[in-house]
Amino acid sequence: MKLPLVFTTFKPILSKIKNSGISxxxxxxxxxxxxxxxxxxxxxxxxxxxxxxxxxxxxxxxxxxxxxxxxxxxxxxxxxxxxxxxxxxxxKKQHNPIQEEIDAQRRYLDHWVNRFKRYVDHPKYEYNLPWYIMLGTTDSGKHTLLKEGGNFSELYTSENLEHHINFTVLNNENAVIICPENQLLEQIDNIENKPRLYVKLWANLLLWVREQRNRQPLNGVIITIDIHQLLIANKQQREEYIALLHNRLQDILEISQAELPVYIVMTKLDTLYGFEAVYSALTKEQREEILGVTFTKKGENWKSELSTFWQDWLKQMNNLMPDLLFQTAENKRSQIFSYIRQIATTSDILEPFFENLISNGGKSFHFLKGVYLTSATQVGKMDDVFVQSASEKYHLGVQTYPIWSVKNVQTYFCYNLFKNELFAFPNLAKESRLWRKHYQHKMKVFSIFGGIAALSLLGIWHYFYHSNYQAGINVLEQVKTFKDIKISDEIDQYGDKQLPLLNPIREATLSYGNYHDVSYLLKDMGLYQGNNIGPYVENTYLRLLQLRFIPSIMNGLLKKLNEAPEESEEKLEILRVMRMLDDKTGRDNAFVSDFMKKYWSDVFKGQKQLQSNLMSHLDYALLHTNWYAGRLAGDEQLIEAYQPYDLSVKEAQKELSHLSIYNRVYQNLKIKANSVLSAPLNYKDEIGSGFESVFIANNDELLRIPRFFTESGLLNYFIKQDSRLIDLTVMDSWVLNLKENLEYSDTDRAKISERISEQYVNDYISTWRSAINNLDIREFETLTESINALEKITGGEQTFKRALVVLSDNTRTPALPNKEGKELQDAISSLDYRLMIQIDHSFSDEKSVLKDADDKGSMLQNIYQKLSSLHRYLLSIENAPNQGKAALKAVQLRIDQHSTDPILELQQLAKTMPQPISRWLDQLAEYTWHSVLKSAIVSLEVEWNDKVVKQYKSYLQDRYPFVKNATQEVPLSEFSRFFAPNGILDSFYQTNLKPFIESDLNQISDNNTPLIREDILFQLELATKIRETFFSSGNGIGVQFAIEPLSMSSNKRRGILNLDGQIIDYSHGVKKQTNIVWPNSMNASVESKLTLVSTDKDSSPRSLSFSGPWAQIKLLRAGKVSNAKNGSFDVRYDLNGGYATYRIYIDESDNPFSWDIFSQFKLPDTLY
Incomplete structure (x- = not known):
């Protein structure tokens, strides 16, 4: 089909675009x-x-x-x-001896493909003609057949003389034929140092065919067989020949993955004796006819069809024999008999030959499509196969036959063979199974994705249909809800009381979305109905906004307008909003939205949803309503609705018209700047990543500096607005209903400019001073935070310097041009220079630190030296083997005033520096010292747990005497090791805790909270009391007291008190005071016992006894204490119906029998 001219013209361009997918x-x-x-x-x-x-x-x-x-x-x-x-x-090429031949073969094929593309001139050139492969051994007549029968040509001839190409690729207008030479078929490995050369060349050739035509590599196989050689071959030769051809067919099957039609051409029919006598009389048309049979379909019945053809052929020759004998000379009549006899015999050989050739053990294989007989040329010797066979059988002499004359050469049965038979069924070959599998996979994927796309499209269409349907239902429901709402007569000053009316009608209006913003032809796949329904509902919504919502807002604004101070900026701002709500011509939507957002936020604190709801109605009203225009158009309802505000607005306009023109212009300038300039400068972001590690802001809002008060705002906006300051009064002129054509003289303009510039500079300086004063050093929780902050200050972030540089960049005097005379004077007298020099002078002290910042003797470098010294000092503590010990040592050195540490030096330096660097350095030193103290305590806590708490829990906790009824007792050795002077607890206190407790460092912390917990201090006091009670200096553990028996019941005649082997024997006689020592024995089985002997001889003595090192304490605590006095107390034992009372003399302050000192002693795990 011929393409239109436009496509033909752009065909090369389209081809390039198609081939440039990546582009x-x-x-x-x-x-x-x-x-x-x-x-x-x-x-x-x-x-x-x-x-x-x-x-x-x-x-x-x-x-x-x-x-x-x-x-x-x-x-x-x-x-x-x-x-x-x-x-x-x-x-591989270096080690593969045959790679050069394979590469040469590939180059030949590549050249042929390029020629073939130009020859065919078709995008699908590889499938434009059918491809066949012709198999035939040497002298099988294939080249002669191609030359004489098909008008084939060779597009490319290899010019490489070094490497021989073992095949030719021929083509004509009907097909392409690949004709491999005998070496590729026989694949005889007879070349030294090149093993399996022809096997690999043959495989490479077939692989190339599949690469070129992966869908249908070949359309058929043509096999040429020399009929004479086949007839004279013995059984072994035929079997070898069949095996050879079968192997090549198998190779083709494996590569193509498709069963192909096989066409067998029996050549050299002229070598059979009698051929000339039978066919010499044929006309040209008869010689061009086809001699052979093409099997039906895929050759399923090839045997019967071949047999039928052969029988019909023989029958025809037999029927013609009389005529041939009559017309032929006598010496040629025997040739006719001989030829027919040979043809008749041939069928018995061909059928088994073909059957063995295409059989594959029941597996799929190529199929036989046709058998043809040809004589492309007549050369060589004739032979009578039948006679020669008989002569050989009966040992007769060899019969000689004539040789063909060159003059009598004709082509028989070849002319139409290729065109009408061999190339007549190009699509009979199956498609490659690999390609078909891949194609089916692609079709499945395409079908799946196509189905998904179709379902998605259908789903989207249904979604839009459903959404529009639901939107219509929603409109009806919201309108019904709106009609059912009872209108309230309550006065509304904020608009919130109108929401019950507005919400449903707004919901109905926006059920289809905002129809103003969409193209209804494309919206929702053409199903959009908002353009049909939206306008009807919107009219009602807009009337509600103009008649109820805006008036309710005006009510509240009117109240604020009347309450605002006279001639104040607050009153002017309210009037601006009221005028903008009324008249769209001068409306600034952003200004009104910002004001009302803040206004509602103050009224409805914490009610975010309500505020958002009000803002949504306001935004729609600002976009679509014009109250003033409606009144001008004569809308009576709008005129009536505006009357309550008309007088107050006019009075306010008259009053505010007397405001200072400077204030009005300056305020307008700031308002315009906020909408024109970019977002405020964030001081925190400008300082950089080190901010969070070093600084803390008391008020984050002060760090957000309006661009109006930055260098760029001054130079690029304020200065450029100088000539337009008068023009900025237009907004207020509209608000105040003043004449817009007011004219000012040059003197007026200069005065306005001067006053506004003065006010601008004051605000500029105040803004930056507030920001810099708002920065303080954050308090450090750990030593690591302190070190990290110092690294941010002295390292790459340069936090201090960056904070001052940002200040300097926005407060520096512009550089004067390198010129003289009038140009220099003009630069000095320019407004920007005059303003910036005032600002520069105001911050000269703050920026003095940056002067000559890179010089070694500068202020900044001096600060960096001190900070670096502090950094090394802190690192030495942090990297010490025991950080807590190192921090503690630093604390002790400072307490003992043996040296001045870098923290003190930094505090001294801070006193000599200007603000704010002085404040920062002082805070940095203070908070760094706090982190050192905390580090000492935190690290000590680990040691506290390991050395003290661990021993306490292992040997003291939950044991007697700390738990009154405990079954386990504290070993005296562990008790001594823990509580003795220079014991575990005392050593830890003296070494680690004493500097904090006895040097008032315990109160140097955040918010004056103690570094060491109060309960720890109380436990240390208890431990001191235990040590003073149970231990004497130099003598270890030991308690001395005296005991005296006071009385004994009359039914007891004797009381024996055994305290660790110290005996007090009492028998109602003289009372003797005895000095007692505890412990009297370190033996774990020592016993303390009280025995009372009854006066009744029949009653045995009764005893109260305890064993163990604490037995004496337990026994003395077991009685009832009474008559406690300063230095003594009585203890009574009731035993077996009697009693005995003893008085114990001991120092009251060191009473070992007091239960309180043990029961209250409990060591916590943490120190702070």
Missing amino acids: ALILLWFILLIFVWWKGETFELFGYQPFHSLTSRWLTTTVLIIIAISFIGWKMIHRLKTLEARQQEDK
Whole structure:
């Protein structure tokens, strides 16, 4: 089919575009990236704006960059793999002796393909003609057959004389034939140092065919067989010949993965004696006819069809024999008999030959499509196969036959063979199973995705249909809800009481979305109904906004207007909002929205949803209402609704018209700057990443400096507005209903400029001073935080310097031009220079630290030296083997005043520095010292747990005497080791805790909270009391006291008190005071016992006894204490109906029998 002219003209360009997919992808990537940032903010898809926010656009850009990097990485990996494969091939070539022949063969094929492309001139050149492969051994007549029968030509002839190409590729207008030479068929390994050469060349050739035509590698196989050689061959030769051809057919099957039609051409029919006598009389047309049989379908019945053909052929020759004998000379009549006899015999040989050739043990194989007989040329010797066979059988002499004359050469049965038979069934060959499998897989995938796409499209259509349907239902429901609402007569000053009316009608209006912003032809796949229904509902909504919502807001604003101070900026601001709500011509939507947002936020604190609801109605009103225009158009309802505010607005306009023109202009200038200039400068961000580690702001808002008060704001906005300051009064002129054509003289303009500049400079200085005074050093919790802060200050972040540089950049005097005379004077007298020099002088002290900052003797370098010294000092503590010990040692050195540490030096330096660096250095030194103290305590806590608490829990906790009824007792050795002077607890206190407790360092901490917990201090006091009670200096553990028996019941005649072997025997006689020592024995089985002997001789003595090192204490605590006095107390034992009372004399302050000192002693795990 001929293409239209336009397609023919652009065909080369389209071909290039088609072949440049990567370029198209790259172009698409750039288009997407540009689209995201150019149109992304307003782009809408199905009512959703995916790129509206800056975050979403950056996220999309990140995804695109990741895709690009992934694609480039994939291409690089692919390229590297290709290069690696080439390198591997080069290595193989060095070790593969036949690689050169394979490469030469490939080059030949590549050249042929290029020629073939130009010859065919078709995009699908490889499938434009059918491809066949012709198999035939040497002298099988295939080349002669191709030459005489098909008008074939060779597109490319190899010019490589070094490497012989073992096949030819021929073509004509009907087909392409690959004709391998005998070496590739027989594959005889007879070349030295090149093993399996022809096997690999043959495989490479077939692989190339499949690469070129993966769908249908070949359309058929043509086999040429010399009929004379076949007839004279013995059984073994025929079997070898069959095996050879069968193997090549098997190779073709394995590569093509498709069963192909096989056409067998029996050549050299002229070598059978009698051929000339039978066919010499044929006309040209008869010689061009086809002699053979083409089997039906796929040759399922080839045997019967071949037999039928052979019988019919013989029958025809027998029927013609009389005529032939009659017309032929007598000497040729025997030739006719001989020829027919040979043909009749041939069928018995061909049928088993063909059957063995195409049989494959029941597996799929190529099928036989036709058998043909030809004589392309007549050369060589004739032979009578039948006669020769008989002569050989009966040992007769060899019969000689004539040789063909060159003059009598004709072509028999070849002319139409290729065109009408061999090339007549190109599509009979099956498609490659590999291709078909891959194609089926692709079709499945396509079907699945196509089905998913179709279902998705149907689902989307249904979704939009359903959403529009639901939107219509929602409109009806909201309208019904609106009609059912009872209108309130309550006075509304904020608009919130109108929400019950407004919400349903707004919901109905926006049920289909904002129909103003969409193209209804494309919206919702053409199903959008908002353009039909929206306007009707919107009219009602707009009337409600104008008649109820805006008047309710005006009520509240009117009240604030009347309450505002006279001629104040507050009153002017309220009037601006009221005028903008009324008249759209001078309305600034952003200004009104910001004011009302703050206004409602103050009224409805914590009610975010209510505020948002009010703002949504306000935004719609600002976009779509014009109260003033409606009144001008004569709308009676709007005129009536505005009357309550008309007088107050006019009075306010008259009153505020007397305001200072300077204030009005300056306020307008600031308002315009906020909408024109970029977001405020964030001092925190400007200082950099070190801010969070070093500084803390008391008020974050003070760090957000309006761009109006920055160097760029001054030079690029304020200065440029100087000539337009009068023009900025237009807004207030409109608000105050003043004449817009007021004219000011040059003197007026200069005076206004001077006063405004003065006010601007004062605000500029105040803003920056507030910001710099708002910065304090944050308190450090750990030593690491202190070190990190110092590294941020002295390292790459240069936090202190950066804070001052930002200040300097926005308060420095502009550089004067390197000129003289009038130009220099003009620069000095310019407004920007005059303003910046005032600002510069105001911050000269603060910026003096930066003077000659890079010189070694400068203030900043001196500060850095002290901070570096402090940094090394803190690192030495942190990196010490025992950080707590190192911190403690630093604390002790400072207490003992043996040296001045870098912290004290920094505090001294801070006193000599200007603000704010002085305050920062002093705070830095203070908070660093706090971190050293905390580090000492934190590290000591580990040692406290390991050395003290661990021993306490292992040997003292939950044991007697600390738990009264405990079954286990504290070993005296462990008791002594823990509580003795210079014992575990006392040593830890003296070494580690004493500096903090006895030097008032315990109160140097955040918010005056103690570093060491109060309960720890109390436990240490108890431990001191235990040590003083149970231990004497130099003598170890030991308690001395005296005991005296006081009385004994009358039914007891004797009381024996045994205290660790110290006996007090009492028998109602003389009372004797006895000095007692505890412990009297360190033996674990020592016993303390009280025995009372009854007066009744029949009653045995009764005893109260305890054993163990604490037995004496237990026994003395077991009685009832009474008559406690200063230095003594009585203890009574009731035993077996009697009693005994003893008095114990001991120092009251060191009473070992007091239970309180043990029961209250409990050591916690933490120190702070």
